[in-house]
Each structure stands twice: as C-alpha cells, then as structure tokens.
Amino acid sequence: MQTSGRFLGAVREAVPLVHNITNFVAMNVMANVQLAIGASPAMVHAREEVAEFASLAQALTVNIGTADAQWGAAMEEAAGVVRKAGRCWVFDPVGVAATRFRQDLSDRLLALEPSVVRGNASEILTLAGLGGAARGVDAGDSVAAAEDAARALADRTGGIVAVSGPVDFVTDGARAARVSNGHPMMSRITVMGCSLNGVIAAFCVDQPVFDATVAALAAFGIAGEDAGRTARGPGSFQPAFIDALYHLTPEALDAAARIEEVA
Amino acid sequence: MQTSGRFLGAVREAVPLVHNITNFVAMNVMANVQLAIGASPAMVHAREEVAEFASLAQALTVNIGTADAQWGAAMEEAAGVVRKAGRCWVFDPVGVAATRFRQDLSDRLLALEPSVVRGNASEILTLAGLGGAARGVDAGDSVAAAEDAARALADRTGGIVAVSGPVDFVTDGARAARVSNGHPMMSRITVMGCSLNGVIAAFCVDQPVFDATVAALAAFGIAGEDAGRTARGPGSFQPAFIDALYHLTPEALDAAARIEEVA
Amino acid sequence: MQTSGRFLGAVREAVPLVHNITNFVAMNVMANVQLAIGASPAMVHAREEVAEFASLAQALTVNIGTADAQWGAAMEEAAGVVRKAGRCWVFDPVGVAATRFRQDLSDRLLALEPSVVRGNASEILTLAGLGGAARGVDAGDSVAAAEDAARALADRTGGIVAVSGPVDFVTDGARAARVSNGHPMMSRITVMGCSLNGVIAAFCVDQPVFDATVAALAAFGIAGEDAGRTARGPGSFQPAFIDALYHLTPEALDAAARIEEVA
Numbered sequence: 001m002q003t004s005g006r007f008l009g010a011v012r013e014a015v016p017l018v019h020n021i022t023n024f025v026a027m028n029v030m031a032n033v034q035l036a037i038g039a040s041p042a043m044v045h046a047r048e049e050v051a052e053f054a055s056l057a058q059a060l061t062v063n064i065g066t067a068d069a070q071w072g073a074a075m076e077e078a079a080g081v082v083r084k085a086g087r088c089w090v091f092d093p094v095g096v097a098a099t100r101f102r103q104d105l106s107d108r109l110l111a112l113e114p115s116v117v118r119g120n121a122s123e124i125l126t127l128a129g130l131g132g133a134a135r136g137v138d139a140g141d142s143v144a145a146a147e148d149a150a151r152a153l154a155d156r157t158g159g160i161v162a163v164s165g166p167v168d169f170v171t172d173g174a175r176a177a178r179v180s181n182g183h184p185m186m187s188r189i190t191v192m193g194c195s196l197n198g199v200i201a202a203f204c205v206d207q208p209v210f211d212a213t214v215a216a217l218a219a220f221g222i223a224g225e226d227a228g229r230t231a232r233g234p235g236s237f238q239p240a241f242i243d244a245l246y247h248l249t250p251e252a253l254d255a256a257a258r259i260e261e262v263a
Numbered sequence: 264m265q266t267s268g269r270f271l272g273a274v275r276e277a278v279p280l281v282h283n284i285t286n287f288v289a290m291n292v293m294a295n296v297q298l299a300i301g302a303s304p305a306m307v308h309a310r311e312e313v314a315e316f317a318s319l320a321q322a323l324t325v326n327i328g329t330a331d332a333q334w335g336a337a338m339e340e341a342a343g344v345v346r347k348a349g350r351c352w353v354f355d356p357v358g359v360a361a362t363r364f365r366q367d368l369s370d371r372l373l374a375l376e377p378s379v380v381r382g383n384a385s386e387i388l389t390l391a392g393l394g395g396a397a398r399g400v401d402a403g404d405s406v407a408a409a410e411d412a413a414r415a416l417a418d419r420t421g422g423i424v425a426v427s428g429p430v431d432f433v434t435d436g437a438r439a440a441r442v443s444n445g446h447p448m449m450s451r452i453t454v455m456g457c458s459l460n461g462v463i464a465a466f467c468v469d470q471p472v473f474d475a476t477v478a479a480l481a482a483f484g485i486a487g488e489d490a491g492r493t494a495r496g497p498g499s500f501q502p503a504f505i506d507a508l509y510h511l512t513p514e515a516l517d518a519a520a521r522i523e524e525v526a
Numbered sequence: 527m528q529t530s531g532r533f534l535g536a537v538r539e540a541v542p543l544v545h546n547i548t549n550f551v552a553m554n555v556m557a558n559v560q561l562a563i564g565a566s567p568a569m570v571h572a573r574e575e576v577a578e579f580a581s582l583a584q585a586l587t588v589n590i591g592t593a594d595a596q597w598g599a600a601m602e603e604a605a606g607v608v609r610k611a612g613r614c615w616v617f618d619p620v621g622v623a624a625t626r627f628r629q630d631l632s633d634r635l636l637a638l639e640p641s642v643v644r645g646n647a648s649e650i651l652t653l654a655g656l657g658g659a660a661r662g663v664d665a666g667d668s669v670a671a672a673e674d675a676a677r678a679l680a681d682r683t684g685g686i687v688a689v690s691g692p693v694d695f696v697t698d699g700a701r702a703a704r705v706s707n708g709h710p711m712m713s714r715i716t717v718m719g720c721s722l723n724g725v726i727a728a729f730c731v732d733q734p735v736f737d738a739t740v741a742a743l744a745a746f747g748i749a750g751e752d753a754g755r756t757a758r759g760p761g762s763f764q765p766a767f768i769d770a771l772y773h774l775t776p777e778a779l780d781a782a783a784r785i786e787e788v789a
Contacts, residue, residue, distance in 0.1 A: 024550055027550050027551045028551050028552075028554060028555065028716060028717065031551055031716035031717075032715055032716050032760065032761070032764075035714055035715060035716060035760065036714070036759070036760055036761070041716070042621065042624075043549070043550065043551050043591070043592055044592070044621075044624075044625075045592065045594075046592070046593065046594035046595070046627065047594065048594055048595055048625075048627040049624075049625035049626070049627040049628065052624075052625045052626065052627075053624055053625055056624060238761065239761035239762045239764060239765060240761060240762070241761060242759060242760055242761025242762075243758050243759030243760065243761040243762055244759075244761075245761075246714070246759040246760050246761070247759055
C-alpha cells in the first residue's frame, strides 16, 4: 500500500475541481472542507447545466440526503457523464433505509458503478440488501457487522466500498483495510460523513482508488484527532477541524495514519 | 410546573428522531443544535418520501422561511401524518406578515393543529389576525403586546403558543408562563429561532407539551447566557452556543432557569 | 470621494432590509455577514412571493451560484421590480464561464441593469464577452487583466462593476478606484464573495452607488485583515471575520481603508 501523504500532496499540487451534488445541510461545510484540503469545490445540481458541468470537473460526489425526483435525475445524469469519461465519482446513500424513494434512487445510482460508495454500517447493509437497523440517518449497526455486506457491494459495483465508523473499513471486494483514525466528537456534529466524500473524491483524481480512499479516511480522521485536542465541544470542534485539515501536511499524515491491511 | 431538567434528561436518554422541514438558511445550524441537545435530526422535504419519513420520526418541525408551493405541500402532508399519529409538531411562521403566500400557507398549517406555534411577537400578532408591524423576518412588536394574540391563537389551535423575545411568553390559552433566560447576542445571528424549534420538538416527545416547551426555552436561553460570557462577537458566539448546549446538564438547567408562571 | 465610514454609519442607523436570492452554499454565512454589518437580511426566492417581497425590501442581491430555471425566473422577476422602483440591486455572476445556462441567465439579468455587478476577474471577463480562463468558480485571471472588461461592462449596464481580488477594482465606466484591503485567507473559505454582495447592497441604500461600493469593499477587506490577525486557519477565520465586521466602526473603517482613485 502506498503512503497516504503523497495523495494529499497530489491534491495540493493539482487543486482538482470537484463537482458536488450534495444535500442542503452539507453544502457549506463540504465546500470549506474541500478548500481546506486543497481542492476546488463547486455545487451544481440544475438539470439545465449539470451534464455540462460534470464534463468539466475532475471528480464528482453524489449525496442523496435531501434529494427529490429532480435532483435524483440530475445525479444520474452527472454520474453517467463521469462514468463514461472514466473519472472518479463517490456515492453517499444517506439514510437509504428510511424510505422507498431513497432505495429506488440508490439502486439506479449503483447501476452507474460509483468508484467509491461511502456510508455508515446501516447504509451499507441496506444497500447490500441484507437489511439494516437504520434509524434516520444515524448508524444503528456496527462497522464489523457490515464488512461482508461491503465486500458483496464492492463485487456488485466493481468499485470501492468504505464503511465509516469508529474504525473504518474499506474494500474493493478482494483487498480490504481498516483505518482507525478519528475522534468521538465527529459523530456529534452534522455532515462530517458528507464532507468526507469530498476529500475522497479529491484524493482519487488520477490515483489508484482503493489506496486513495484509505488515505482520505486517514487524513480526515487525523484532522478530527487534532481538532479534538483543542475543542471545548462540538461547536468549537468545527472551526478547529477545518484549521487542522488546512494545516495537515503529507508528512504528518504519514506519521499519524493508523491503517491496517486485512488479510 | 415540573422541573425543566428532567426534560433535558429525557432527550439525552431517548435520543429522539426529529423530522425537520425547515428553511435553507437554518438547516445546518438547526441540525447541530439538535445534536448538541441530544436529539437525532433529519432534514427531509421531498414529496416522494416526506409522508413515509414523517411516520418514522418522533416529532416534526415545520418552518416556512424559504418555502414555495411544493415545500408547502410537503409540510401539510407531513403535519397531517404526525397529527393523525398523535405526535408533536412545531410550527414556525417565519416572516408571515411579509407576503400573502406565507399567510395562506400558515392558515392551512394552523388548521392541522400544531402542538406548538413559535414565533416572534409580530409573527404571532399576524397569525392571530390582529395585524403586526412586521418587517422582513424581524420582530417589530414587543412580546407583551402579543400576549393576548398568543392566547387567542392557542384557543384556535388547541395547542401551545410561544412568543420569543427578550422575555419569552408561553401559553396554552389558559395557563401561561414567562421565561427570561437569554442573551442579546442571540438576536444578532441568524436562525436562532429556527434552531429553537428543534429543541422544543425534542423536548416535547412523550411529554406534557406546555411544560416541555417552557423547559426548552429556558435551556436554549441558558446556553445563550453561557455563550455570551465568552463570545467576542456574533461569530464566536455561534460555536460557543453549540458547546454550551452540549455541556448543559439537567442540574444546571434547573439551577439557571428563570421561569415565572403567570396568574 | 466621500469617506467610507459614513456609509457604515448609515447602515447601522437605518438597518436596511436586504432581499437576497442567493445560492444554497452562501445563505447562512451571507445572512450573518449582513446582520454583523448592521443590515436586516431575508432570503426569499419562491415565485409565489418573490415580487411581493422585492417590493418591500430596500435592496436586492442576486447570485446564480446554484440557480436553475425556476430560480432564474424568480431572479428576473425580483430584479425587474427593484429596477422599476429605482432601488439598488447587486448581481454576482458566479461561475458564469462554466455553462451555457449561466451565460444565458446572466445575459437576461444584465439587461435588467444591475446597480452593481461584482465578480472575480474571470467572471467579469466572461460577462464582457472577452473570454476568460475561468475554471469552476475560481478566478483564473488577474484583476488587472479585467479592468478594461469592467469598464466596458459598466458602459453596457449603466451601473457599477466591481472586480474582486487581492486588489479590487471598481468602475462606473468613467471613474475608477482600487481597494487594497483584504487578507489571503479570504480566498481559502467559501462564499466570501457572495457575502460581500450583501454588504454592498446594504451600503448602497439611498447612497451614491460608486462611493458606497468602494466603501463596502474596504469595510469587508478590513474585517478580513482583523480576522487574519487572530485566526489559526480558515476554520477559525470565519467566526473571527464575523466578529470583526460586527465591531468595525466608521472611524476604524476610515482609518484603515486603502482606496486609490484611478486617473
């Protein structure tokens, strides 16, 4: 496995344009997270321009957190463009267990072979058709319980599946790794997972997707650890987290990454 | 009147799922406020799923700040589901005096008998049909001037009406209380009132609604007082406020609550 | 040229209601920026009420960052109302080089003669039909390169054109000024430009638009300089920036403004 730091270095060098079709709650934080890590974010969803914009960007993230039929159609259109161009796109099935609409939209998006699917354990279990104990948009299942589901899902999409939690699990169906960076406060503020998608997408541009995803998870978790050292609560954690991402260096990422390849 | 602290303890214990159909400005802050107080927020508005999601959640908030006809229809649909299930829902008539569209939508929502209507004095006066001096989304009337309107509105809806201001006024038509916690900086940042709705909704789950609403107002105001002690301005007030909500204990809430029952 | 401080004093005195039709990423920050400077912001976009609301407000800002056809129609409707009433409106052509939809919408909005067009160099070059090297929503061109384009665009609209960058350039076609306040961190967080629009709009209410725009740019840049002195990164820069705007006095603005009239 390649060192994580070089992926961060590549983002800082290339400043990739990342196209995000994300939920209303996440948009501002996600943009600032991508800027802090060194990417150039754009939020574009309108049917009138989404395909044209998708053809300009280096990567795409899709998040169904506040989607409706029109936004869903825009997501399919953009993902279709990016897939055809052979570029990376990241899919986040927020709260997929909650409604039939999310399940149907997720099915259609999975058919467009996302480079990376990232979700919590309940979401990945739901996607894999194994049933989950999802409750709203929180994770009611453990990451360990979702490992088989993640492998099965990766076999279906041909891409990477990442399960977020206290210890993250990443697999391409064959290879797998666990990343144990992070801080408990990250689950006490909203849109952390959504924001992580943008870092994964930036790291994956012109890079091997499995290794880049693992590196992105480590970078994100390390920034959380840094922020947790000074934050007085979830409110002060947020600016501290953005500051930490901004100051994270490739060397610090390599030194602090806790990545374990799974046999 | 019951002690306020036990409502906070109940939220921390139950972690209720609160469904929010709110405005674009408020979504992120409102989610973080609900997480800080101990609830599990979800923002869901699409017609394709709003009724299904409303049936899953323990409470609902509806805020017309950036509504349009489609969002308005989703609000009515969700409120109808929640009312039929006998659960709590909170209605915030943001800027209702400003346009005919807001007045018509508010009329339809009031007919669905919100458990709690929360607004500033101008909004409550407008809703009660007494005319207000509203100006945009700010309060141009005093809370005291809206007390009779609040009682009349509570009689109409059969629920609670809460008027926010330097001293809050809460009534169910018969009983009434004033809550004098809070900090002047709370009116210098956006979406504080919207965020309060989410705390009220969480506090009301499986609880007596009048007492729970009063407790929520006190908790929110106390967190504002805490934040005001360290903030250097409205920018640093925001993270400090989230930190304060997160660290607020039932004991501290009981000790600092300034609640006066009105004869 | 009038002193800048008096424009800030006028905003604090009048607390103008500013109607914003802006992008989803910017809404919350933009509202807090306007509150901090002393204005009263409202975000209203629905076709059902946008004209009625535009007739109530003292100024309007329009930002196409996440527009679609419906929002575009609302922008045209609101701008039409404001123009007819002879009030000030500010147009921000975010990412106009990226898609045909943005270019067509911008053309229609320019025909409604915005009082102020504010963008980065690439956006102004694109608008002026001179072609730009735009990339997403970032500026790929220098401000200096856009000066002629800005003058040409001002001749077309009959209003003010402001080009944001390390040194801002403002012109009404004949007069011109450069404003060199600001801090590099302002380009490392999202929606700073969007938020600036709201300050310009507030400053322009009942004032000479060229001088008011220059003063708004100086005020915004000075707050950035203040925030940059204490921020540890882009995360902590944001609350510090809001605090700095809130504490900025007319005297401090006059003392720190770096404005140069161009011959």
